[in-house]
Amino acid sequence: MPTTSTLTRTSAPALPVSLDRVSRTFRDTANEPKPVLRDVSLEISPGEIVSLIGASGCGKSTLLRQIAGLDRPTGGQVRIDGTAIDGIDQRVAVAFQEPRLLPWRSLRQNVSLGLPKGTARVEGQARVGALLDLVHLGEAAALRPRQVSGGMAQRASLARALSRGPGVLVLDEPFGALDALTRLKMQDLLIEIHSAEPATIILVTHDVDEALYLSDRVVLLGVDADAPSAGAGIRSITSVPGSRPRDRGDARLAELRVELLDGLGVPSHHQPQPH
Amino acid sequence: MTIVKDEARLNPAPVPPARESGAGAPPTLRQYVSQLGYAAAGSEAGPQPRADRLRPWLVVAGFVVPLALLALWWFLTEFSIVPAHRMPSPQRVLDAAVAMTADGVIFGHIAISTQRVVLGFAAGSLLGLALGAWVGLSKWGSAFLSPTVGAFRAVPSLAWVPLLVLYLGISEDSKVTLIAIGALFPVYTTVAGALRHVDPHLVELGQAFGLARLGLLARVQLPAVVPSIVSGLRLALAQAWLFLVAAELIASSVGLGFLLVDSQNNGRVDRLFLTIILLGVLGKTTDALIGLLERWLLKRWG
Numbered sequence A: 001m002p003t004t005s006t007l008t009r010t011s012a013p014a015l016p017v018s019l020d021r022v023s024r025t026f027r028d029t030a031n032e033p034k035p036v037l038r039d040v041s042l043e044i045s046p047g048e049i050v051s052l053i054g055a056s057g058c059g060k061s062t063l064l065r066q067i068a069g070l071d072r073p074t075g076g077q078v079r080i081d082g083t084a085i086d087g088i089d090q091r092v093a094v095a096f097q098e099p100r101l102l103p104w105r106s107l108r109q110n111v112s113l114g115l116p117k118g119t120a121r122v123e124g125q126a127r128v129g130a131l132l133d134l135v136h137l138g139e140a141a142a143l144r145p146r147q148v149s150g151g152m153a154q155r156a157s158l159a160r161a162l163s164r165g166p167g168v169l170v171l172d173e174p175f176g177a178l179d180a181l182t183r184l185k186m187q188d189l190l191i192e193i194h195s196a197e198p199a200t201i202i203l204v205t206h207d208v209d210e211a212l213y214l215s216d217r218v219v220l221l222g223v224d225a226d227a228p229s230a231g232a233g234i235r236s237i238t239s240v241p242g243s244r245p246r247d248r249g250d251a252r253l254a255e256l257r258v259e260l261l262d263g264l265g266v267p268s269h270h271q272p273q274p275h
Numbered sequence B: 001m002t003i004v005k006d007e008a009r010l011n012p013a014p015v016p017p018a019r020e021s022g023a024g025a026p027p028t029l030r031q032y033v034s035q036l037g038y039a040a041a042g043s044e045a046g047p048q049p050r051a052d053r054l055r056p057w058l059v060v061a062g063f064v065v066p067l068a069l070l071a072l073w074w075f076l077t078e079f080s081i082v083p084a085h086r087m088p089s090p091q092r093v094l095d096a097a098v099a100m101t102a103d104g105v106i107f108g109h110i111a112i113s114t115q116r117v118v119l120g121f122a123a124g125s126l127l128g129l130a131l132g133a134w135v136g137l138s139k140w141g142s143a144f145l146s147p148t149v150g151a152f153r154a155v156p157s158l159a160w161v162p163l164l165v166l167y168l169g170i171s172e173d174s175k176v177t178l179i180a181i182g183a184l185f186p187v188y189t190t191v192a193g194a195l196r197h198v199d200p201h202l203v204e205l206g207q208a209f210g211l212a213r214l215g216l217l218a219r220v221q222l223p224a225v226v227p228s229i230v231s232g233l234r235l236a237l238a239q240a241w242l243f244l245v246a247a248e249l250i251a252s253s254v255g256l257g258f259l260l261v262d263s264q265n266n267g268r269v270d271r272l273f274l275t276i277i278l279l280g281v282l283g284k285t286t287d288a289l290i291g292l293l294e295r296w297l298l299k300r301w302g
């Protein structure tokens, strides 16, 4: 049931996302309200890459779930391309924090699950093949998830999200399970993919360097020190200078890194260098 | 349930072949499938040579007890320790088999009984699958149906026989219906239970990629519970044979159950033995067929 024309395209144009005072309150086991997110407002322009960072448990995944329509905010609204989302939205593709591959399908079949409905068979197969090659899983396409490593599974999950050709791509710690080297390669890969098929990308990461290397803006989520039980909000938004691909050794990035680590409450042991 | 991939049996290489990193070790992959329908796996360092050497002997061991029983049977009858009108000799049972094969009577009984089991089993398990899916997946389905189905299940199924005979007569319908009732509940119970426990993460994943209702059922929920469906089917098949004999004992003029009653009335204890052996063989054979189906399904979906 393609409700939007974006479903029939191989790759949709990047779409703007706006978070309008998004709040989410859960109920704890004693049925007491437990605010997790409070009044998160952010305008994300089409094709932008935004990273969310923040302490573990501060609500990053919860915010992504609101954007993907997997959960409904208890206050506020998420709009994609101007329309408020209501339930799971086919313009958004998600890669979850866990790979969530169907164990009875091969990697190839798992990736094709992401194809938009109504994709012609041949075209779909070609796209899946290309994506598998892109994430370096061409050789492993026929294997089942239990036969591959955690990093391979996570790459398959990324390829599945990409196969949708989404207007908005939501990635929850996409490279979290990868070793340091593969992680660097995958970051470059994501940049490559983004320039080939620009989607709006919102990603969660624990790695400040990764956030700075990949994104246009880095959003620090966290609770207000004065009202820690009120839920997390946006603590700071950092615009990253330069354009991709960036120089990993850029001194400006190093300065921002220190700021962000401080924001996360991690002492950076940074001594300003006398020139 | 444990499946050892065929290759493990075919290539009992003492040293596991070196593999590319990450690719697991498919040749010696052992797969465990839990009741919940998840598959988990661990690969082993290599096939155990000891277990491999033992395997033929383990198969032989399975024949020891039947042969011993046969010998005991022969002994008891040969030396008239049990009188012949109570226990026929193996030879007399064989003669009965030959005679009934020669005039073809036995095939009629086998065919009609098998047909009843197959029809009843198919109808009952399909209905059980549908009901189980409904109750397992839908909150309202469960609220509406599960108390009622539970109550029906609590009725000892043979209690339906008089009613079925009254409504449907001594016809094929009444027997097939009774068998279907017997096959329905094991499938219903296992499927409904398993569907309730499908990994919610996988269900959410399916939804996130646009699957809903039947699509979700076909692509995520049913495949996840294939192992439970198969074990439900196995139980259902055993029930089907049980109910077949019950139905035929009570009301029929042909079939293996009828043959039991008929032989009893005519004092043909040799035919009684023959029929019991036939029922065992048929039950075991159909169970083995389901076993094949299970292996294929678990290879595909496990």
Ligand SMILES: Nc1ncnc2c1ncn2[C@@H]1O[C@H](COP(=O)(O)OP(=O)(O)OP(=O)(O)O)[C@@H](O)[C@H]1O
Residues within 6 Å of the ligand: A026, A027, A028, A036, A054, A055, A056, A057, A058, A059, A060, A061, A062, A063, A097
């Ligand atoms: N369905 C839920 N019901 C109740 N509480 C929830 C639920 N989902 C999340 N929470 C709570 O919301 C908070 C934020 O969870 P979330 O998963 O968004 O954190 P996170 O920032 O992604 O953490 P991490 O970096 O460890 O992945 C946690 O305290 C968690 O207990």
Ligand SMILES: [Mg+2]
Residues within 6 Å of the ligand: A060, A061, A062, A097, A172
């Ligand atoms: Mg998270």
